[in-house]
Amino acid sequence: MEMDAKAATPPESTILFQDATYSVNGNARQVIIDCISLEIHTGETLVLLGRSGSGKTTLLKLINRLLLAQKGEVLVQGRSTAQWDPIRLRRGIGYVIQEGGLFPHFTVAQNIGLVPTLEKWTPDRIAQRVDELLSLVGLDPREFSARHPHELSGGQRQRVGVARALAADPPILLMDEPFGALDPVTRAELQREFSKLARRLAKTIVFVTHDLREALVLASRIVLLQAGHIVASAKPQEFLQIDHPEVKAFAASLGSFSHTVTDTVPGLHTIPGALA
Amino acid sequence: MSPWQFFSGHRAEILEATVAHLTLVLIAMAIAISVAVPLGMFIVQRPTLRNTALGFASVFQTIPSLALFGFLIPIPFIGGIGRRTAIVALVLYALLPILRNTYVGLAGIDPAVLQAAEAMGMTDSQILWRVRLPLALPVILAGIRTATVITIGVATIAAAIGAGGLGTFIFRGVAMVSDAVILAGAIPAAILAILADLLLARLERRLKVA
Numbered sequence A: 001m002e003m004d005a006k007a008a009t010p011p012e013s014t015i016l017f018q019d020a021t022y023s024v025n026g027n028a029r030q031v032i033i034d035c036i037s038l039e040i041h042t043g044e045t046l047v048l049l050g051r052s053g054s055g056k057t058t059l060l061k062l063i064n065r066l067l068l069a070q071k072g073e074v075l076v077q078g079r080s081t082a083q084w085d086p087i088r089l090r091r092g093i094g095y096v097i098q099e100g101g102l103f104p105h106f107t108v109a110q111n112i113g114l115v116p117t118l119e120k121w122t123p124d125r126i127a128q129r130v131d132e133l134l135s136l137v138g139l140d141p142r143e144f145s146a147r148h149p150h151e152l153s154g155g156q157r158q159r160v161g162v163a164r165a166l167a168a169d170p171p172i173l174l175m176d177e178p179f180g181a182l183d184p185v186t187r188a189e190l191q192r193e194f195s196k197l198a199r200r201l202a203k204t205i206v207f208v209t210h211d212l213r214e215a216l217v218l219a220s221r222i223v224l225l226q227a228g229h230i231v232a233s234a235k236p237q238e239f240l241q242i243d244h245p246e247v248k249a250f251a252a253s254l255g256s257f258s259h260t261v262t263d264t265v266p267g268l269h270t271i272p273g274a275l276a
Numbered sequence B: 001m002s003p004w005q006f007f008s009g010h011r012a013e014i015l016e017a018t019v020a021h022l023t024l025v026l027i028a029m030a031i032a033i034s035v036a037v038p039l040g041m042f043i044v045q046r047p048t049l050r051n052t053a054l055g056f057a058s059v060f061q062t063i064p065s066l067a068l069f070g071f072l073i074p075i076p077f078i079g080g081i082g083r084r085t086a087i088v089a090l091v092l093y094a095l096l097p098i099l100r101n102t103y104v105g106l107a108g109i110d111p112a113v114l115q116a117a118e119a120m121g122m123t124d125s126q127i128l129w130r131v132r133l134p135l136a137l138p139v140i141l142a143g144i145r146t147a148t149v150i151t152i153g154v155a156t157i158a159a160a161i162g163a164g165g166l167g168t169f170i171f172r173g174v175a176m177v178s179d180a181v182i183l184a185g186a187i188p189a190a191i192l193a194i195l196a197d198l199l200l201a202r203l204e205r206r207l208k209v210a
Helices: A058-061 A086-091 A108-112 A114-118 A123-136 A154-166 A182-203 A212-219 A244-265 B003-009 B011-043 B047-062 B064-071 B083-108 B111-119 B126-160 B165-175 B179-207
Strands: A015-023 A031-040 A045-050 A069-074 A093-097 A170-178 A203-211 A221-226 A229-234
Touching: A015 A058, A015 A123, A031 A058, A031 A069, A045 A058, A045 A212, A058 A069, A058 A203, A069 A114, A069 A154, A069 A170, A093 A154, A093 B111, A093 B165, A108 A114, A114 A123, A114 B011, A154 A170, A154 A182, A170 B083, A182 B047, A203 A212, A212 A244, A221 A244, A229 A244, B003 B165, B003 B179, B011 B047, B011 B083, B011 B126, B011 B165, B011 B179, B047 B083, B064 B083, B064 B126, B111 B126, B126 B165, B126 B179, B165 B179
Parallel strands: A045 A203, A045 A221, A093 A170, A170 A203
Antiparallel strands: A015 A031, A015 A069, A221 A229
């Protein structure tokens, strides 16, 4: 369980956006990310918050070079993503998406063991690592290793998705609305567990969400995006005090959200930090 | 003469024709698969080429089979009387279902799965061999199954251009106005089609995961 204590990341393991601009097909009229500069520190859990279409997923994809900035640079561990071999870069970055993006034809063990397999670990070492990770995300290896993704619940799939991203012990973890498709109860459960896990793992985590409540629970820093710009950046405790219309808009959504949810799911409002 | 009498009197001949028929089908299917599957993989990302290729393959499906055999006879190299021409025609018929299903199977994969594969640092060829093809395989196989059943039926007409097979009995029976002789060709052909269908359906089910 304490396996990641050794994985204290080197100080240069940060992500740095320098005037990064991304537009669809280089078209100046479809700018998604507009000249963003942002430093992401080693070991922090940075939550990118924003509405749909604000550019948060695009920003995430610039980090593991699923997309390349047309202007400016994105540095990962001190080197521009344009200079990285994309395969090597991505093997060192865990990636979790909504519904997990698990391979439906692989078992849970094969899914989790994929990157180690690509990295040519020995089968023994892979099997041991898979067991370790399943326990880490709260699934019994004996019960779940041989299952296929369609034999899992949404929450279990998401846990496997997290385990898979951690498999080769990457210093960076990117998460794109990983809990977005879950029911509110399972969602809150996973948020709580993941927040504990994140503190223990000491990884640099970039987490995308449109849910302020989730951001408040998980983040060590919240960055708010609006139409391809950063409009606010603050610790969760200070975030709601920021005087910006978009922050206020999100704060308002929190109000209506807590109303409807506490009405229908009593007890959910007791999650630490959920309603700040 | 009852069909049964004809069957027992010509057992060796019927068996020989069945083997010839099956050989014709297997050769045609092997060629069709090795053309249509790579072509389908190639056209997935290329919309213009995709429409051309699928349109081209559809044209052959619309030509009545007897006419297609007739058209091919005068063409040099691939034409003439005999098995070679028949195989060319059968391949042309089998292309569309395999091509279309290869395309549909590959295009129908959840984009999130492909993005996850890319984000995990898989190379293009690893994604193709370990993710895309295995996931598309049940659909591709369904196309191969359809094509095989069609080919077994169409191959009976190949006898009209001297390619042999079970169609020989059917044409002879039509000429002799003998149901027994027609059935000597038709029944084994039907059995072959049913067996091929069952066998490939079973394989397809085994490959399907979800």
